[in-house]
Amino acid sequence: MAKKKKKGIVQLHYANGRSLGEINGTVEVPRDKGFLKTLFMYSGPGALVAVGYMDPGNWSTSITGGQNFGYLLMSVILLSSLVAMLLQYMAAKLGIVTQMDLAQAIRARTSQSLGIVLWILTELAIMATDIAEVIGAAIALYLLFGIPIIVAVFITILDVLLLLLLTRVGFRKIEAIVVCLILVILLVFVYQVALSNPDWLGVVKGLIPTTQMFANQPKVNGISALQGSLGIIGATVMPHNLYLHSAISQTRKIDHSDEEDVARTVRFTTWDSNIQLTLAFVVNALLLITGVAVFKSGGVKDPSFFGLYHALSDANSLSNGVLASVAKSGALSGLFAVALLASGQNSTITGTLSGQVIMEGFVHMRIPLWLRRLVTRLLSVIPVLIAVLLTAGQSSINEHIALNNLMNNSQVFLAFALPFSMLPLLMMTDSQVEMGERFKNGLFIKVLGWVSVISLTFLNLEGLPVAIEGFFGKNPTVNQITTAHGIAYLLIVVVLALLIWTIIELYKGNKRYAESEAFKKSKELKEKKDI
Numbered sequence: 001m002a003k004k005k006k007k008g009i010v011q012l013h014y015a016n017g018r019s020l021g022e023i024n025g026t027v028e029v030p031r032d033k034g035f036l037k038t039l040f041m042y043s044g045p046g047a048l049v050a051v052g053y054m055d056p057g058n059w060s061t062s063i064t065g066g067q068n069f070g071y072l073l074m075s076v077i078l079l080s081s082l083v084a085m086l087l088q089y090m091a092a093k094l095g096i097v098t099q100m101d102l103a104q105a106i107r108a109r110t111s112q113s114l115g116i117v118l119w120i121l122t123e124l125a126i127m128a129t130d131i132a133e134v135i136g137a138a139i140a141l142y143l144l145f146g147i148p149i150i151v152a153v154f155i156t157i158l159d160v161l162l163l164l165l166l167t168r169v170g171f172r173k174i175e176a177i178v179v180c181l182i183l184v185i186l187l188v189f190v191y192q193v194a195l196s197n198p199d200w201l202g203v204v205k206g207l208i209p210t211t212q213m214f215a216n217q218p219k220v221n222g223i224s225a226l227q228g229s230l231g232i233i234g235a236t237v238m239p240h241n242l243y244l245h246s247a248i249s250q251t252r253k254i255d256h257s258d259e260e261d262v263a264r265t266v267r268f269t270t271w272d273s274n275i276q277l278t279l280a281f282v283v284n285a286l287l288l289i290t291g292v293a294v295f296k297s298g299g300v301k302d303p304s305f306f307g308l309y310h311a312l313s314d315a316n317s318l319s320n321g322v323l324a325s326v327a328k329s330g331a332l333s334g335l336f337a338v339a340l341l342a343s344g345q346n347s348t349i350t351g352t353l354s355g356q357v358i359m360e361g362f363v364h365m366r367i368p369l370w371l372r373r374l375v376t377r378l379l380s381v382i383p384v385l386i387a388v389l390l391t392a393g394q395s396s397i398n399e400h401i402a403l404n405n406l407m408n409n410s411q412v413f414l415a416f417a418l419p420f421s422m423l424p425l426l427m428m429t430d431s432q433v434e435m436g437e438r439f440k441n442g443l444f445i446k447v448l449g450w451v452s453v454i455s456l457t458f459l460n461l462e463g464l465p466v467a468i469e470g471f472f473g474k475n476p477t478v479n480q481i482t483t484a485h486g487i488a489y490l491l492i493v494v495v496l497a498l499l500i501w502t503i504i505e506l507y508k509g510n511k512r513y514a515e516s517e518a519f520k521k522s523k524e525l526k527e528k529k530d531i
Contacts (some may be wrong), residue, residue, distance in 0.1 A: 004058065006426020012314050016450075019101040019247040023171040029252045029265075042268035043173030046276030048353070049088055049180060049344040052184060052241040053081070053280035056136030056305070057129060057407065063232035064303040066291025068220040069228055071199075071206025074288055076229045078207050079237040081281035083452045085274050087422060088245050090429045090441065090449065092269045095246035096261060097439045098256070098428075102246040105434070106424045109509025114501060118420055119362035125417035126240050126355050128410040130380035131339050135352065135407050137344035138384070139305045143337040150388050156344075157377050171251055178349060181342040186279065188339040189286035192272065192312075192332060194227070198293035203285075228528060232336040234414055237456060239421040240354035245273070247357045259438065266439065293319060304404035305340060309333050323531070348373070371384035381411070403506070409470050416491070419457045419499055427506055430507050433514040434478070464488040 018024040028042045057469075065073040095101055100108065107115045123229045138152035147155065183522040215225045249269050255261045291300070296319050300311050311317040313333040315324035326332055352373045360366050387406045426449045430441045441449060465488040472480040 018099070019104060019250055019352065019360070023248075024250050025109045025207060025253045026170075027172055029268075030253070031261075038264075038492060039268055039271055040307065041251060042180070042265070043272045043275070044172065045092070045251060046088075046272035046274075047175055047213065048178045048248060048350050049245045049273060050276035050280040051178060051240050051343075051350045052244075053084060053127070053277060054182070054194065054283045054343065055129065055132060055235075055347045056233045056340060056343050057286055058232075059131040059136075059305070059308075059343075060303050060404065060408070061228070061235045062287035063291040063308060064221075064223070064300065065228045065232055065315055066288040066293075067295060067300050067303075068223055068291075068487050069225055069295075070118065070292055071202045071288070072210070072213055072225060073228055073232060074203060074206030074285060076213055077234045077236070077288060079209065080233050081284070084280075084454065085239075085277050086448055086452060087242060087425065088277065088443070089270050090274045090425050090445075091242040091245040092249035092273060093266050093435070093439060094425065094429055095249040096265050096269060098474060098525040099250065100246075101250070101357050101361055102243045102421060102425055103358045104499070105361075105428055106506070107247075107362050107364075110502070110505040111511060112193050114505055115362045117498065118502070121413075121417045121420055122243070122358045123355070124413040125238070126351055126358070127376060128413040129238060129240065129347065130351055131383060131410040132376070132377055132407050133344045133347045133383050134380050136305065136340050139309075139403070140337045140341035140344065143306075143343065144310050144334070149403075150385065153381055153384050153388065157374070157381060174349060176430050178346055180294075181281075181346045182276075182279065184342045184407070185339045187284075188335045189283060189290060190295055191335065192323075193286050193289050195326060196290070196293035196319055197294055197322075197497050198289050200290075204288060214439055227463070227466055230459060230466075231408075232284075233459055234463070235326060238414055239417040240351065240358070241308065241427055242421045242500055243357045243361070244350060244354040245333055246479065259421055263438070294323060295319060300401060304400045306396075306400040309336055312336050338405055351376070404469065405473075409467070414496060418460055419453070419495065420502060422453045422456065423499065424502065426450065427503070427510075433508060433510060457499075461492050464492060 012302040027041070028045075030038055033041075065076075089101060094105060098105060103119075108117065110118075134153060134156050138155045140150055141147045141155060142149050213225055213229050219222060249265075252265055252269075254265045286333065293309055295317055300307060300317065302308075302310070310333070313327055313330060315327050316323045318327055318332075323332065346513045352369055355372055355376055356366070356369060359372070383406060384403070387402040388399065391402045426441075430446055432440045436438070468484040468488045468491075469476050469481055470482070472484060476484065
């Protein structure tokens with residue numbers, strides 16, 4: 001059902017068609033070429049997904065994790081990346097096989113009221129990541145060009161013009177631009193780590209998981225290894241990426257009546273995803289190594305982007321003479337700011353597409369991409385402006401701390417939204433009704449999936465009390481801690497109740513779907529007999 005377009009009014013209409021209809025099935029792929037040529041044509045969606053695993057929200061957690069705990073948390077990055085590969089594989093497979101993105105598939109099997117609740121939760125999660133992008137981009141503009149933060153915040157709104165341009169050049173070119181920006185980030189940190197000459201044996205040992213990575217004691221700079229691990233996990237596995245991948249995996253033109261063509265698409269899309277997520281793992285590992293090897297132990301006093309930038313230009317905070325001499329030229333800090341800006345712009349593209357997917361899928365409403373971006377960016381700018389205005393007239397350090405706290409605290413919403421994307425994804429890809437005998441999850445994938453989903457849900461909820469404490473500042477009082485824990489436990493009860501509601505509706509919806517499919521098949525058989 002469409003609304004009439006009046007002069008001067010942007011057209012809104014309900015989306016009942018294919019996911020991201022403007023780009024769905026628009027990229028031609030070869031059928032009879034070699035492996036590498038075919039892989040090249042399928043490559044791209046994985047890069048857009050990988051962006052979410054190396055956005056500005058990841059930087060502080062990985063670098064400070066390295067500063068505080070050495071290479072101990074390297075295994076957390078590895079495990080998070082492996083879980084991400086598993087979840088993104090299932091998301092892409094769901095989109096390719098069912099021709100529905102995750103939001104559409106959930107909404108088709110649940111009530112309108114639950115769909116609205118899940119839409120709001122996911123929108124809050126996207127907005128939380130958008131806050132990190134606003135802060136990262138604004139700080140990068142300030143560091144590179146000296147633009148005042150409050151002006152830089154408003155400039156970030158103009159990235160809607162970039163999005164308008166990209167929507168006119170074709171999806172394949174968007175993929176290429178994103179890959180180029182990823183390479184910029186990768187090369188910056190490869191250069192910095194190469195100069196630092198890290199302890200590679202320590203890096204390899206850090207990849208082996210130990211019980212210490214989830215220890216509550218000792219605390220370093222007020223943070224335990226458990227908190228550091230939860231920060232890395234929370235910044236790595238994000239719900240909007242699952243919705244995004246289930247949609248953009250459908251951009252390749254395939255013949256859905258040919259099971260082999262579908263299987264080939266699933267296979268090459270998985271290759272693309274795993275290669276790009278391996279690059280994301282390398283970037284996050286380099287960020288942690290930067291914290292350990294580039295800076296002296298305790299060299300980073302301020303973990304915000306400001307503090308990291310200044311530490312990279314301070315010869316006294318760096319670990320060796322080579323880095324110190326390069327730092328004096330401003331090259332290290334300048335490259336850091338360039339990579340930060342590239343990361344923010346990458347996330348702009350993927351965040352907007354994700355938002356469109358969930359809006360169309362959950363509430364069946366479509367608006368132009370540029371308008372979608374403008375609205376969400378304006379909403380995300382408000383808390384950033386409040387943080388800047390509240391610290392106006394205070395020291396620059398207070399402003400930096402306020403922005404850093406806002407970015408970290410905003411990530412709490414990810415803990416709410418993640419289970420509501422992971423659990424339905426796993427249930428639907430486990431189902432033969434949804435995926436068919438060939439494409440449903442095998443026993444090994446099913447077991448890994450449930451272990452991952454239950455573990456991530458538990459860890460996200462486990463870390464919620466400490467996360468809520470963060471809203472009360474660095475040194476909360478006993479009463480504030482008690483209040484924070486009370487709020488956290490109430491939220492945990494709400495999340496678990498919503499999860500139970502979601503599971504029940506998905507189960508009933510899947511049963512109805514199975515019955516309708518069985519009815520269709522019996523009707524087709526009867527018609528054949530009558531003929």
